[in-house]
Amino acid sequence: MSYDVEINRSKVTKSFFWKLSERLMSQGVSLLVQIVLARILLPEDFGSLVIIVAISNYANIFVQSGITTVIVQKKDLDKKDLSTLLTFSLAIAAFFYLLLFLGAPLLADYYNLSILCPSLRVMSLILFFNSFSAVQTGVLTRQMRFKKIFLCTIVAVLVSGIIGIIMALKGWGLWALIAYHLINIVVVVLFMNLDRDLRIPLGFSFAKFKVLFVFTGKVMLTSLVSSGHDLIRTMMIGKHYTSSELAYYDKGYSYSSLVTSVIRQTISSVMLPAFSMRQDNIDGLKSMARRSFRITAFLLVPVLVVVAVMAKPLIVLLLTEKWLPSATFLTIFCFLRIPGPIVSIDNQVYYALGKSEVNLFYEIGLFVFNIIFLLLAVRISVMAIAYGALIVEFIGFCAICIISSKIYGYSLKERLSDLWRPFVNTLVMALSVYAVTAIGLGIGLTIIIQLMIGVFVYIAMASITKDDSLQYCINTLREIIHK
Numbered sequence: 388m389s390y391d392v393e394i395n396r397s398k399v400t401k402s403f404f405w406k407l408s409e410r411l412m413s414q415g416v417s418l419l420v421q422i423v424l425a426r427i428l429l430p431e432d433f434g435s436l437v438i439i440v441a442i443s444n445y446a447n448i449f450v451q452s453g454i455t456t457v458i459v460q461k462k463d464l465d466k467k468d469l470s471t472l473l474t475f476s477l478a479i480a481a482f483f484y485l486l487l488f489l490g491a492p493l494l495a496d497y498y499n500l501s502i503l504c505p506s507l508r509v510m511s512l513i514l515f516f517n518s519f520s521a522v523q524t525g526v527l528t529r530q531m532r533f534k535k536i537f538l539c540t541i542v543a544v545l546v547s548g549i550i551g552i553i554m555a556l557k558g559w560g561l562w563a564l565i566a567y568h569l570i571n572i573v574v575v576v577l578f579m580n581l582d583r584d585l586r587i588p589l590g591f592s593f594a595k596f597k598v599l600f601v602f603t604g605k606v607m608l609t610s611l612v613s614s615g616h617d618l619i620r621t622m623m624i625g626k627h628y629t630s631s632e633l634a635y636y637d638k639g640y641s642y643s644s645l646v647t648s649v650i651r652q653t654i655s656s657v658m659l660p661a662f663s664m665r666q667d668n669i670d671g672l673k674s675m676a677r678r679s680f681r682i683t684a685f686l687l688v689p690v691l692v693v694v695a696v697m698a699k700p701l702i703v704l705l706l707t708e709k710w711l712p713s714a715t716f717l718t719i720f721c722f723l724r725i726p727g728p729i730v731s732i733d734n735q736v737y738y739a740l741g742k743s744e745v746n747l748f749y750e751i752g753l754f755v756f757n758i759i760f761l762l763l764a765v766r767i768s769v770m771a772i773a774y775g776a777l778i779v780e781f782i783g784f785c786a787i788c789i790i791s792s793k794i795y796g797y798s799l800k801e802r803l804s805d806l807w808r809p810f811v812n813t814l815v816m817a818l819s820v821y822a823v824t825a826i827g828l829g830i831g832l833t834i835i836i837q838l839m840i841g842v843f844v845y846i847a848m849a850s851i852t853k854d855d856s857l858q859y860c861i862n863t864l865r866e867i868i869h870k
Contacts, residue, residue, distance in 0.1 A: 397664040414842035416541070418645055424564065425638070425706045435502055436564045437637040439510050441621040442494070446483040448610045450476055450514050458525030469522055476518035477589075487511040498625060500705045502561060516572040522587055523579045533796050539578045547571035575721040580758035596863035612750040616757035616865025620772060623765050632769050638706075639716025639773075643694070647687060647724040672736060673795050677805055678859075679732045685856035687728050689845050692817045695721035697837055702829045717774055723777045726784035729806075733791050745794065753783045811854070812848035 425433070454472050458464060488508050495504040527535050551567030579585045624633045684826070694701065698717040702710055737745045760775030791797045820841045823833060847859040 388440070389790045416544045416548060418642075420544070420551060420567065422705050424555050424567070425551050425710060426550075426790045430631040430634035430638075430709065433564070433637065434625070434632075434634040434685055435500060435539070435561050437621055437633055438494075438498065438503065438625050439507050439565070440568070441506065441618050442750045443510050443615055444573035445618045446487060446511070447500050447514055447517050447612060449483055450480045451517050454521040455524055458522065458529055464529065466587070467590065467592050468595050469526065471592050471706050472525075472594045473518060473522045474589050474591045476516065476521060480514040484511050484514050500630075506561055506565055510569065513569055513572055516576045517642075517850045519576045519587075520572060520579070523585045526585060527579075535579075535582070539575050539716065540776055543571045546574050547595045585742075590805075607850050609747040609750050612747065612754045616761065619758065620761055620776070623761065624772065626768055628769055632712075635710070635712040635717050636769050636773065638710060638713040639718075639720050642713075642717055643691070643720035643724050647691065647728050672739065673797055676732055676736050676795070676797065677801065680729060680802070681805045681809075681854075681856045682859065683728050684731065684806050685854060685860070687851070688725060689816055689841070691721045691725055692813050693820055693838070696817055696820050697834060698854060700834055704830050704834065715770065719770075719773045719777055726780055728789075730784060730787050733787050733797075736791070736795060740795065741800045742794065743789065749783070749787060749790065752786065753779065756782060790842075808849070808854040812845055812852060812854065815848050816841050817846040 454476060458469070458472070488511065491504040491507040494507060495501050519617055524536065527533070527791055542617045547567050547570040551563050554563035557563075578787075621633070621637070624636060695718045697715040698721070699711070702714040706713070734746050756779045757776065760779055761772060764771035764775045788799055788802055792799055823837045823840060826833070826836075828836070839867065848859065
């Protein structure tokens with residue numbers, strides 16, 4: 388069986404549509420489920436979940452990091468490659484599950500929360516299903532079969548969401564949250580296995596593994612370093628502050644992530660195959676990357692800033708007053724998220740060029756700065772920790788701009804030329820949206836008016852500043868509808 392497809396503009400456009408639809412639908416339904424759960428459960432329940440998820444997610448990096456990327460990037464992929472990746476991933480999953488199973492009592496004693504022991508042991512089962520999902524998703528991404536991913540994700544989030552909400556209403560507390568996360572990935576894997584081409588047999592080749600690990604090893608190390616400071620930050624907040632404070636911090640952090648992950652994951656999934664096909668043509672690669680930068684900034688920056696401005700009424704409306712302390716964190720983290728999706732395009736270019744070590748060194752530098760700021764801020768307040776993370780993120784953005792100018796010739800002047808319009812347009816839009824709060828209307832009506840004015844002002848400013856991304860998005864939408 389061939390795992391390659393022809394890449395052209397039509398294929399990229401349709402793939403982008405399906406991946407964006409999958410992200411919008413899955414994140415939208417997921418957000419609704421989390422809102423319902425947050426209204427039913429207490430912040431303390433979410434505080435315990437944050438610790439469990441942080442630990443299991445970090446272990447998951449060893450299990451699946453780099454697998455999807457190497458499947459997409461490798462030129463001569465065959466079934467033996469896939470079998471080797473799956474077998475190795477499952478072996479790592481078994482090792483870390485045993486490690487977490489035995490270490491769960493120590494974690495419970497460290498935080499003086501007995502519920503952490505059984506809940507971590509159950510939550511860690513997710514590692515085995517993530518092994519299958521990583522390989523299957525990698526194959527579908529390589530073939531740009533994002534419609535299949537769309538269907539799997541929607542079915543999974545609906546099934547897990549319904550079960551999670553029912554359990555929360557029945558008083559299961561933390562276990563309702565764990566069931567929601569675990570059932571989601573189980574349904575994804577089961578649904579994918581309905582496709583015979585995605586049933587990867589077990590097998591192992593040392594020759595294949597040596598070649599594959601050269602790439603996956605660097606990606607894994609990059610992810611370990613990248614996520615390391617988030618894990619340490621979560622663990623330290625959980626130790627020095629209450630579960631509720633950790634929950635408020637995490638709610639702002641995770642909700643801001645929902646805003647960016649739709650665009651970020653869509654671009655990462657769709658553009659890596661496209662970039663990889665042009666890895667031998669630097670000029671073409673740079674041109675495609677610049678277009679991706681402009682579109683990402685055009686779509687993402689205004690959304691993040693609007694959510695930051697409207698954070699307080701949004702939190703009160705969606706989660707009720709008990710979650711109000713999360714609003715300030717949501718504002719901070721919306722600004723923190725602005726560089727991420729833009730930087731992720733540079734990351735995909737480096738992967739396409741086979742320079743994954745650049746991402747590793749970049750993340751090591753970011754890790755060092757994050758730890759320094761964390762150690763300085765942890766004795767002050769949780770808010771100080773949030774501001775420290777914000778500062779480090781923008782330091783990293785400046786660094787990646789300089790690095791990219793050296794790697795593939797995307798100069799600072801060109802980047803500023805590509806980004807100034809969406810930033811100026813967003814500033815004008817943000818001022819108009821904030822001015823609505825002075826009217827003194829009810830929360831619901833204020834939010835509706837702010838959204839309407841924000842969209843109108845931003846589109847008007849895009850027309851005035853002649854941002855070509857507006858017409859590009861309109862033309863792309865027309866093309867999708869026509870096809």
